[in-house]
Amino acid sequence: MCGIVGAIAERNVVPILMEGLRRLEYRGYDSAGIAVLNGTARLKRLRTVGKVKMLQEAIEADPTHGKIGIAHTRWATHGVPSERNAHPHISHDGLAIVHNGIIENHEELREDLRKLGYKFTSETDTEVIAHRVHHHMQAQKDLFKAVRATVSELEGAYALAVVSETEPERIILAREGCPVVVGLGVDENFVASDVAALL
Ligand code: GLU
Numbered sequence: 001m002c003g004i005v006g007a008i009a010e011r012n013v014v015p016i017l018m019e020g021l022r023r024l025e026y027r028g029y030d031s032a033g034i035a036v037l038n039g040t041a042r043l044k045r046l047r048t049v050g051k052v053k054m055l056q057e058a059i060e061a062d063p064t065h066g067k068i069g070i071a072h073t074r075w076a077t078h079g080v081p082s083e084r085n086a087h088p089h090i091s092h093d094g095l096a097i098v099h100n101g102i103i104e105n106h107e108e109l110r111e112d113l114r115k116l117g118y119k120f121t122s123e124t125d126t127e128v129i130a131h132r133v134h135h136h137m138q139a140q141k142d143l144f145k146a147v148r149a150t151v152s153e154l155e156g157a158y159a160l161a162v163v164s165e166t167e168p169e170r171i172i173l174a175r176e177g178c179p180v181v182v183g184l185g186v187d188e189n190f191v192a193s194d195v196a197a198l199l
Contacts (some may be wrong), residue, residue, distance in 0.1 A: 002029045003198050004098050004180060006161045006171045009188030014064055016190070017071040020197035021052045027193075029073035030081035033087040035096035036066030041168040043094055047086035053199070057189040069159045072098035078106065079123030087125040091118075091134035094165035097124040100193055101158035101178045109153065123162060129154070133162055147172045161191055 003024030007013035017034055032055040033047035044064055052073065062101040068150040074088035077086035088096040104111070106125035109132060114120075118131045129150060136146035143164050151158075163170070173180060173191055183190035183198040192198050 001029055002075040002100055002193070003190070003197065004070070004159055004161055004191065004193045005072075006070045006098075006163075006173070006191040007128075007188065008068045008169070008171055008190075010067060011188070012065040012129050013067060013069045013169060014059065017069050018052070018056055018059070020190075021055070021071050021073055022190055023197045023199075024073055024193060025052055026196075027075075029075050031074045031076075031083070031086035032072065033074075033086045034064070034069060034071040035090070035098075036064060036069030037165065037168045038064070038066040041165055043163070043165050044097055045088055045090060047083050047088075049081055049083055049086065052132060063114070066153065068168065070096060070098045070163055070171065077102050078125040085122045085124050087124075087126060089122060089124065089130045091127075091130040095130060095134050095137070095162065096164070097126065097130045097133065097160055097162045099129060099158055099160040100180075101160075102156045103128060103154050103158065104156040106152070125156075127160075131158060136166075137166070139190075143167045143170060143172050147174055151176070159193060166171055167195060
């Protein structure tokens with residue numbers, strides 16, 4: 001189980017997310033990724049295998065900025081360490097999720113989603129959560145309610161953070177059996193797997 005960082009601010013959060021990931025490196029990981037909603041509320045994602053430094057280089061090569069975003073260091077439990085298994089995972093382009101932990105009933109949820117027409121691009125248990133949230137959004141039309149409906153279906157341990165183009169001013173968090181801390185600032189708020197990333 002590895003690291004999550006999230007930030008929502010009036011300034012570019014990419015440097016904050018990257019600094020948070022660097023401070024979580026001590027926990028160990030095999031890949032890293034970031035997703036931000038940029039000025040036009042379009043979701044942009046970058047993922048790399050290996051060190052956070054590689055992700056930093058990818059960001060320098062492809063300038064990325066936004067006022068709301070989530071980032072992750074992954075310790076693979078379901079699916080090999082690879083770029084396509086790295087987080088954040090996306091459903092239908094506009095919704096992104098980072099997750100620490102293990103979803104034990106991911107296979108039955110995946111089967112249900114396949115019947116509903118969802119296509120999977122990774123072998124992770126996490127991608128199942130992204131598509132479940134997207135699925136619940138069709139009925140709930142509210143990201144918080146859709147995440148709440150999704151977590152009521154999950155068995156296992158998780159800390160997760162979700163952003164969506166449909167609600168570009170919110171990060172939704174949920175946790176069960178995995179730590180996550182929230183940092184409240186002045187006009188900006190943060191989330192991380194541990195205090196080291198917030199200090
Ligand atoms: N189970 C998830 C995966 O394999 C999350 C692993 C983690 O906590 O980093 O992608």
